[in-house]
Amino acid sequence: MVMSDTEKFFEQIISHLPISILVFDSSLKVVFVNENFLEKTRLKLDAVMGRGPEAIFPPVLLKYSRLPGLLKKVVQEGKGIPGQEMVYRAPGIPYRVYYYSLNPLKGIKGMDNVMLLMEDITEQTRLREEVRKTERHLASVVESANDIVVSLDSYGTITTWNTAGEKITGFSALEVIGRHITTLCTPRDAEEMRQVLQSAAQPGKVEHLEVEITTKGGTKIAVAWGFSSMRSEAGTLVGLVGIGRDLTETKQLQAQLIHSAKLASLGVLAGGIAHELRNPLGISSAAAQIFMERPDDPQLLKECAQKIHTGINRASEIIEGLLKFARPSTRYNEPTDINKILEETLTLIGKQLSTQQITVHTDLSPSLPLINADGKLLKQVFLNIIVNAYNAMPRGGLLWIKTEVEKGGRPWFLVVTFRDNGAGIPKEHIDKIFDPFFTTMPLGKGTGLGLAICYGIVKEHGGEIRVASNEGEGSTFTVLLPITK
Template sequence: MVEGKQEMIALLTGVKSSKRNYYTELKSTVEQLRKKNMQLEIINDVMKSIKVDMSLNDVLKNVIDKLTVFMKCDRICLLVLKNEELVLSNVYPEKSHCSKVYSTVFVENSLYWSSLKNKETIHLQFEQTDDEFFEKQFLLEAKINSILVLPIFIKNKGIGILSIGRKDGACWSDEDVSFLENLADHLAVSIENTQLYTEVVRSKQHWEDTFKAVDDMIVIFDKNLHILQSNDAAKNVFNCEPEEVDERLKTLLQTTLQSLKPEYSDLYFDNQSIFEAYTYPIQNNQNQVYGVILYAKDVTGKRKLEAQLLHSGKLAAIGEMAAGIAHELNSPLTAILGNSQILLRNSQEEDPAYSLLTDIKNCGDRSKKIIKSLLTFSRQDEYLFELFSLNEAVNQVLHLLKYQLQKSEVDVNLELSDRLPKLLGSQQQIEQIIVNLILNARDALEISDHINKEIVIKTLLVGNKIVLTVQDNGIGIHENMLSDIFLPFYTTKEMEKGTGLGLSVSFGIAKAHGGTIEVKSKLNQGSTFTLKLPLQPPRVIEVSS
C-alpha cells in the first residue's frame, strides 16, 4: 500500500522522468565533450606538424584517423595551387583515388575551382543533384556519394582545396562543417610551412650541388681562418680537413681580412701545377666581415700554352736571325775553307802544320753544317738520311772538343762496341746531339767538388736499337727539374753560358730519327743521358723541337 503510494507520487511529480532526461542529457554532453576533445586533438596534431619535419601525407593520415572516430569520413584529399594550376597533392587512403597524384584539375566546370574562386564551402550529395562537374566521374569511381569541398586560404590568398568524401551519402551537420572549416584554416598554415621548408631544403641542396660541381677550388673560412666549407676540388688539391689551413694561403687570407678588399696571388705546388688564387671578404647585412672566400683556378695548362706561344715567337725570331747569320758567316767561311784547302794541297802529311790545317778545314766544314742545321731547325726542312757509323761520329766530336775537355781537366773514357751496324740518319745532326751531351757533362763537372772529373761514353746494340750513353760524375740534376730540361729555353746555367736550346734541339733531332733521349740523375752523384736510335728510322723526316 505504501509502495504503491510512493510510485504514484513519483509518477505525479515526474521524478522518474527527470532522472531519465538527466542521464540522457548527461550522456549527450559527454559525447559532445568527447567530440570536442577529439577535434582539439586533430587541431593540435596539425599545429604540431608546423613545427616538425612531417609530410602532408602523414598529416592527412593523422587527421582522417581522428575524424573517423566521431565523424563518418571515407576519403580525404588535398589539392595545392602551383603555378596557377590546381594539383592533386595527397590522397588518403592511398588506394581511394582514381586520378593520378600530381595530376591537374581543369578549370572549366570544376567543383574544386568553383570553391577556390568563390571562397565558399561546397556540400554536395550526388543522389539529390543531377549537376555535372569535372570531378564527378572520379568520385563515383571511388564510390563517393557525398562530398564536402573546403577552400584553403592564408593571408587572403588561395593555396589549395581540402576535399572530404563519404560513401553513404549522408550530409554533414553545421557543427561539423564549422569544425572542418576551422581545420582547413590550420591546415593552411601547415601547408605553407611544408612548402617553405621544402623550398629551403631544395635551395640548400641546389646550392650544395652547384658548390660541389665546380671544378675550381672554393673554400670558405671564418675570421679565425678555420675552414667552414670546401668543395671536392679543394679537398683533392689541399687534402684539407676542418681546422686545417695550408700555410701558403694564410698571408693571402689575412691580407684580405685586413684590407677588406679582394686579393690575388699565384700558388705553385710541388707537382708543377699552378693555381690563380682569388680571395673575397664575406659581409653580413650590417656590412660586417665575418669570413673570406678562396677561389682558386688551375691554370697549369694555360700557362704552358702561353709559354709555348712565347717559345714559338722566339723560334720564329731565331729563324729570321739564322738567315742573317748564314749570310754573314758564309762569306768568311768560304774564304777559310778555300784557303785551308789550298794550303793542305801544298803541304805534306809529315809537315807539323798539316794537322793544324786539317783541324781548320774540319772546323770550317762543321761550322757550315751547324749553320745549315740551325736554318733547318728553324724552317723544319726535310733531311735525307745516309748510312754512317755512330762510333765514328763520337770520335769526330771528341777530336773537335779535345782542347776544351783537356782545358777543363776532364777525363773521357770510351767503351764503344765494335759490333755496331751502320746507322741510317743524318750524321751531322747526331754529332750535334753528342756535342750537346758532352758539353753539358763538362759544365756539370766544372762546378762540382769532385777531384776526379770523368765522362764515360758507351755505345751498344740493344735489340733493334743503337744506344749511346754519356755519363758524368758531376753535380747532377734536381728531381723536380728533370721534366723541364728538354723544354725550349729552359736552362739552369748562367745567362752567358746557356740558351736553353741545346737539349731541346737534341731531343727534337732524336725524335725526328724515330728515337728518344732519356735521363737519370742524382744530386751530387752525376747524370746519365741515354740516346736510343732505331736501326730503321723514317726515310724522310722533319726536324723540330
C-alpha cells in the first residue's frame, strides 16, 4: 500500500520522537518501530520488523516485565496498561531504565494493534538515587549530631526533631512536632526568639541567640541557637532550620574559670585587705585596753564601746565584701548601677593601689542609667582590668576611670574607660591579650585567664571590650555595655 504525503509526514514525526515506539499486531509481531528504539537498542530494522518480543528483548527482561503476557492481555481485553519501569540490558550496551506503557490501537480494517511506548528514564533514575543517597547521608548526619537539629515551617512550628534534641530536652519527636519552638523557652526568652526567627527568615540571614529552655523534667538549661532560612529553587521561603548547642558543661567550666580567676586575684588583694583589717582591729583593741584600765569612767566606757562596735562593724564589712567576691556565683541579670559596682571594686583593691603609690582619678557620670547585667561578673571584669594596671605600674603611677553614655548609634552603650600610664603592651601582643592562657607575667605569676574571662563576660552581656596601648606610655581598656530600654 502506497502511503500518502500526510502519512509520510506523521511517520517522520513519530520516527523522531524522543521516546521509543513499537507497534505489535494481534499476533504480537512488530509492524512499526521508530528510529529512537533502533538507536537505543542498536538493532537493525530487519531484526525488529515482523518479529515477536522474544526475538527483540533479552530473556531476563521478558521474565522480569512479563511483557508477552501483558501484550496478549491488551489484545484480548482492549484495555491499556499504565506506565511501569523496566531495565533493558543487552550485550555491549550499558543498562537503561525505561518507563513503558501499553495502549490498544485500532488497525486497518479493524485489526487490533498494541502500541508499546518506552521512555528512557535512566538519567532521572540515577539522579533520583543520588538524591536518595544524599538524603540518607544528611539524615544520618543529623541523627548522629551532638547538637539539637530542628526544622521549622515558616511560622516557627517544629516539623522535625533529631535524637540529640530528645536526649538534651527529654522531649521525643512526637511530643514537640507541631508545637511552636518558643513554647520550649522560658517566657522571658520567647519574645526574643520570635524576633530572631523573623529576622532569620530573610534571605541570606543567619541569626544567633542564647536562651533558657525548660526540659521535660522541669530543669532549665542554656542553649545557644543558630537559625537560617530554607528556600525553594524559586527563592520562596519554605521554613527554617535551627541548630541548638547545650551550654550546660560550658557554663559550668566558665563558672570554674571565673572562680579560679577570683581566687588568683585574692593574692593581689591580700596585702591591702590585711592592712584594712588591721586599722579597725587596732582601734578596737586600743579601746578595749582603755576600757579595762579605767572601768570607773562611764563617759569613757561609752566612747570605748562605740569605737569597739564601729571597728568590729568595719572589719565585718571588709570580710563580707571579700567573701561575696570570692564565693562561686550563678549568673543572674538584674538592674545594675555600674558606678556602684566600680566603687565596690575600688574598695576591695584601693588600699593595695595606694600602697604601691598608684593614684586613682575617677570621673563617674552621675546620670548613668541602670543596665540589665550581672553585677558580680562585671565586678570581676573591672577588678581584672585594675589588677592589670596594678601589675603594669610596679613603681606607682596614675589610673583614670571614667563612665559615660555613648549615644552614637543603636543600641546606646554605657562606656567604662580604664587608662593607666604604666608599661604599656608591645604591639606584637595586642592581638593575643584576650586569648586564654596568654600572659607576659613570669612563670607562676599569672594564669593568663583574667582578660580572656573579661572578654567572655562582656560578650555574654552583648557588649565589647577594646584595648589601645603604646609600649612605655600606658594602656586604655574600654568596656561597652548595651543599654536596653
